[in-house]
Amino acid sequence: MLDLKNIEGKYCYIQNKDNKINLLYFDKNNVIKSIINDSRIKYWTTNDIFISFYDCEKQEILRFRFNDELSKKYGYDILFLDGLNVAHENLSAIIVEHSIELWLHSTRFLMNDLVIAGILDVKKHSYGKFIIGDHDPKDKIIIGDYVQFANNIVITSRSHRTDLVSTFPFDELRIYYNHPELLNSCHVSKNNGIITIGNDVWIGDDSMILSGVTIGDGAVIAARSVVTKDVPPYAIVGGVPAKVIRYRFTPEQIEKLEKIAWWNWDDEKVSKNMDKIANPDIDAFINEFYEE
Numbered sequence: 001m002l003d004l005k006n007i008e009g010k011y012c013y014i015q016n017k018d019n020k021i022n023l024l025y026f027d028k029n030n031v032i033k034s035i036i037n038d039s040r041i042k043y044w045t046t047n048d049i050f051i052s053f054y055d056c057e058k059q060e061i062l063r064f065r066f067n068d069e070l071s072k073k074y075g076y077d078i079l080f081l082d083g084l085n086v087a088h089e090n091l092s093a094i095i096v097e098h099s100i101e102l103w104l105h106s107t108r109f110l111m112n113d114l115v116i117a118g119i120l121d122v123k124k125h126s127y128g129k130f131i132i133g134d135h136d137p138k139d140k141i142i143i144g145d146y147v148q149f150a151n152n153i154v155i156t157s158r159s160h161r162t163d164l165v166s167t168f169p170f171d172e173l174r175i176y177y178n179h180p181e182l183l184n185s186c187h188v189s190k191n192n193g194i195i196t197i198g199n200d201v202w203i204g205d206d207s208m209i210l211s212g213v214t215i216g217d218g219a220v221i222a223a224r225s226v227v228t229k230d231v232p233p234y235a236i237v238g239g240v241p242a243k244v245i246r247y248r249f250t251p252e253q254i255e256k257l258e259k260i261a262w263w264n265w266d267d268e269k270v271s272k273n274m275d276k277i278a279n280p281d282i283d284a285f286i287n288e289f290y291e292e
């Protein structure tokens with residue numbers, strides 16, 4: 001649980017529903033430093049219950065309370081505005097230890113509604129967002145670490161059956177069509193199950209990923225693909241339906257990269273070895289880390 005009295009040296013990300021964002025640093029002597037955009041917030045104080053933010057005239061302008069329940073679900077320490085200013089009622093704030101976690105495009109931040117609803121499970125460094133198509137609430141979308149979403153990506157977990165006289169979802173629209181016997185026998189929705197996207201996957205613009213698909217680690221989904229079947233690790237797939245264009249590396253290299261699984265390293269190790277991860281010498285990387 002967040003110790004509100006001990007936040008000096010930490011970072012804070014404040015976001016409202018209009019996506020206006022403040023990135024702040026809790027500096028010494030209760031001074032706030034803005035990381036991007038200048039902020040009205042200049043000072044902070046805490047007690048056991050609140051963090052308060054003040055303007056340059058030391059007027060309290062925001063007051064946040066820690067929310068333990070949501071923090072557990074979300075994986076970050078989350079604060080919620082505590083009624084000081086109704087004009088800001090949609091504000092929430094996240095407190096993190098390291099500036100790297102303030103990555104603005106993090107999928108976890110951008111799609112936090114789905115994370116909180118338990119539909120989306122996504123690791124820390126994955127970035128970008130997708131449009132969620134028709135979705136069965138029973139089904140999860142599981143996304144690994146370091147996944148890169150480009151623009152206009154749709155992930156959809158549900159189809160309509162095509163073998164009935166009509167594809168119209170009568171069973172879903174009970175309010176309009178209330179024939180219990182009929183409804184029990186006609187399940188128009190078809191659902192192929194959980195969508196799983198591995199680690200270090202790059203998903204190109206305008207792609208669509210259909211239900212039940214698993215995308216392997218290191219795969220690339222070319223722009224405008226429609227992914228209807230599983231994608232093997234380190235494959236580049238493209239087209240409608242998406243087919244393997246080529247593999248990024250040899251089968252031996254892929255097997256070893258999967259065992260090394262650098263995406264499971266802690267941030268410090270990734271940071272220390274970034275020049276080796278962002279490097280075309282695949283064999284040098286494998287030689288150094290495979291037997292580790």
Ligand SMILES: CC(C)(COP(=O)(O)OP(=O)(O)OC[C@H]1O[C@@H](n2cnc3c(N)ncnc32)[C@H](O)[C@@H]1OP(=O)(O)O)[C@@H](O)C(=O)NCCC(=O)NCCS
Nearest residue numbers: 150151203204205220221222223224225236238239245246
């Ligand atoms: C797949 C991609 C990464 C290129 O990979 P590559 O291995 O360098 O591919 P090449 O350009 O050499 O093309 C290889 C083959 O794939 C085909 N191909 C490339 N992109 C394709 C696509 N989006 N859909 C279908 N086929 C595609 C090429 O036509 C070529 O076919 P051929 O062998 O029959 O001539 C790139 O085309 C792509 O789609 N990038 C995504 C861009 C994007 O969405 N950016 C968003 C911002 S991050």
